[in-house]
Amino acid sequence: MHLITSTVGRKLLMAVSGLMLVGFITVHLMGNLSVFAGADAINIYAEKLHSLGPLVWVFRLAMLGLFAVHIGFGIQLSMENRRANPESYAIKQKLKTTFAAESMLYTGLVLLAFLIYHLLHFTVQITNPEISAHQLPLDAAMRLDVFSMVVMSFQKVFIALVYIVAMCALFLHLSHGLSSWVQTLGWNNGESQDKVVLIGRLVAVVFGLAYIAIPFLILVRFVK
Amino acid sequence: MNLTLHVWRQKGPQDKGKLETYPAKGVSEDQSFLEMLDDVNEELIKSGKDPIAFDHDCREGICGMCSQVINGKPHGGQERTTVCQLHMREFNDGDELFIEPWRARAFPIHKDLIVDRTALEMVMQAGGYTSCHTGGVADGNALLIPKPVADYAMDAAECIGCGACVASCPNSSAMLYTSAKVSQLAVLPQGKGEAKARVKEMTDAMQNEGFGNCTNHYECQEACPKGISVKFIAKLNREYMKSMA
Ligand code: HEM
Ligand code: FES
Numbered sequence: 429m430h431l432i433t434s435t436v437g438r439k440l441l442m443a444v445s446g447l448m449l450v451g452f453i454t455v456h457l458m459g460n461l462s463v464f465a466g467a468d469a470i471n472i473y474a475e476k477l478h479s480l481g482p483l484v485w486v487f488r489l490a491m492l493g494l495f496a497v498h499i500g501f502g503i504q505l506s507m508e509n510r511r512a513n514p515e516s517y518a519i520k521q522k523l524k525t526t527f528a529a530e531s532m533l534y535t536g537l538v539l540l541a542f543l544i545y546h547l548l549h550f551t552v553q554i555t556n557p558e559i560s561a562h563q564l565p566l567d568a569a570m571r572l573d574v575f576s577m578v579v580m581s582f583q584k585v586f587i588a589l590v591y592i593v594a595m596c597a598l599f600l601h602l603s604h605g606l607s608s609w610v611q612t613l614g615w616n617n618g619e620s621q622d623k624v625v626l627i628g629r630l631v632a633v634v635f636g637l638a639y640i641a642i643p644f645l646i647l648v649r650f651v652k
Numbered sequence: 653m654n655l656t657l658h659v660w661r662q663k664g665p666q667d668k669g670k671l672e673t674y675p676a677k678g679v680s681e682d683q684s685f686l687e688m689l690d691d692v693n694e695e696l697i698k699s700g701k702d703p704i705a706f707d708h709d710c711r712e713g714i715c716g717m718c719s720q721v722i723n724g725k726p727h728g729g730q731e732r733t734t735v736c737q738l739h740m741r742e743f744n745d746g747d748e749l750f751i752e753p754w755r756a757r758a759f760p761i762h763k764d765l766i767v768d769r770t771a772l773e774m775v776m777q778a779g780g781y782t783s784c785h786t787g788g789v790a791d792g793n794a795l796l797i798p799k800p801v802a803d804y805a806m807d808a809a810e811c812i813g814c815g816a817c818v819a820s821c822p823n824s825s826a827m828l829y830t831s832a833k834v835s836q837l838a839v840l841p842q843g844k845g846e847a848k849a850r851v852k853e854m855t856d857a858m859q860n861e862g863f864g865n866c867t868n869h870y871e872c873q874e875a876c877p878k879g880i881s882v883k884f885i886a887k888l889n890r891e892y893m894k895s896m897a
Contacts, residue, residue, distance in 0.1 A: 517755055
């Protein structure tokens with residue numbers, strides 16, 4: 429298959445998988461924001477998710493596939509790029525690129541590390557068992573008390589900071605990624621270029637602020 | 653005006669190379685950058701030293717031979733200007749200039765500021781042609797090409813293959829160059845026949861020659877002395893998708 433060896437083909441796969449990951453983080457964010465609507469809202473949401481049974485596993489496998497494609501090609505392409513550009517200039521001036529664009533691999537790797545931690549924390553619930561939903565008492569409606577788990581977690585400075593730092597990485601990753609895919613999929617013309625870049629950054633700010641708001645507002649006891 | 657130059661000196665492909673410092677005295681603001689270097693070389697020759705080797709040919713901004721990164725910008729960074737068309741009036745008395753060759757694995761250094769850009773030719777050879785009947789001269793209006801299409805192709809054809817896009821790219825990708833060639837031929841009737849094969853062959857050649865992959869930094873567009881737009885990279889991506897169908 430030409431697609432998986434080609435310089436353009438692999439970029440297309442990164443763009444499509446990246447875009448699907450953006451779809452995921454959009455839905456995930458909407459679910460997460462229900463924490464601001466009170467304990468009932470997020471506990472009902474969590475119960476609903478778990479009631480999907482095997483579908484949850486289909487979904488998890490699909491996510492695994494997406495991450496494998498995105499991260500696998502991301503690392504491979506980045507290594508090739510490093511090899512193509514071995515010697516640095518004594519002086520090099522940036523003409524157009526950004527810190528975010530240059531650090532895509534690193535912000536991506538931070539996200540990967542975070543993803544593993546996040547799953548251990550809220551899905552497997554082994555990093556802080558004393559405040560996991562499986563240990564805490566059920567809520568008044570006999571549901572797992574996900575709300576308390578989340579709130580008690582982010583009241584801990586260390587956990588809140590881990591999440592905030594990771595979401596800063598997500599913001600940086602998206603501030604390049606959310607316009608890069610448009611170009612990769614060939615949807616740009618000369619006039620759209622700068623506007624697409626601007627819109628991508630604005631949307632990244634929205635994602636960044638919304639995702640950071642959750643641990644931050646709980647940490648400062650705005651939500652409790 | 654008087655300047656201080658820090659110039660990359662490298663005896664040959666195997667040599668490690670290093671920056672050396674030379675004074676450029678009594679530079680006229682009417683001189684081009686290359687004429688300034690010619691004068692520095694005169695002085696080096698007079699004092700029995702090896703002159704600075706640099707590429708140049710037309711000295712009128714159309715051949716794409718001159719290739720120097722000046723103070724961290726390919727061709728010195730003046731908009732739509734090659735080194736040969738850069739004038740000393742852009743600089744000030746007392747300036748320190750760092751002059752380096754294009755740096756990319758696909759462009760091995762021959763000597764000093766001269767790099768081997770054969771890799772770009774290999775990309776061209778892989779698909780930068782059209783197969784058409786030669787023979788009798790075709791009637792002038794036999795093949796109608798709408799003006800916007802001709803303009804679009806001409807904008808892409810402005811590329812002089814200097815390699816500034818590669819020199820500026822954090823990934824040493826030749827995507828802007830390759831996309832200009834692919835786009836130019838893809839929109840013209842003569843090039844349509846081979847369009848599908850061309851985009852694959854040229855991008856594969858780009859990869860095989862050791863250029864990196866495009867990650868949309870857009871440094872190339874800013875560095876290009878001919879103002880080639882990255883819209884052609886989007887066009888190349890579209891052509892690639894069409895070739896998959
Ligand atoms: C929430 C998770 C993630 C989302 C939403 C996401 C999204 C995106 C998007 C939209 C792109 C742009 C694709 C393109 O250039 O066409 C991208 C590129 C990239 N991503 Fe991710 N990504 C995520 C996680 C990761 C992870 C875990 C890595 C780990 C290595 C990673 C590495 C990269 C790299 C190296 C690029 C290419 C950079 C470039 O083309 O400039 N990403 N990502
Ligand atoms: S010498 Fe020909 S473009 Fe500069």
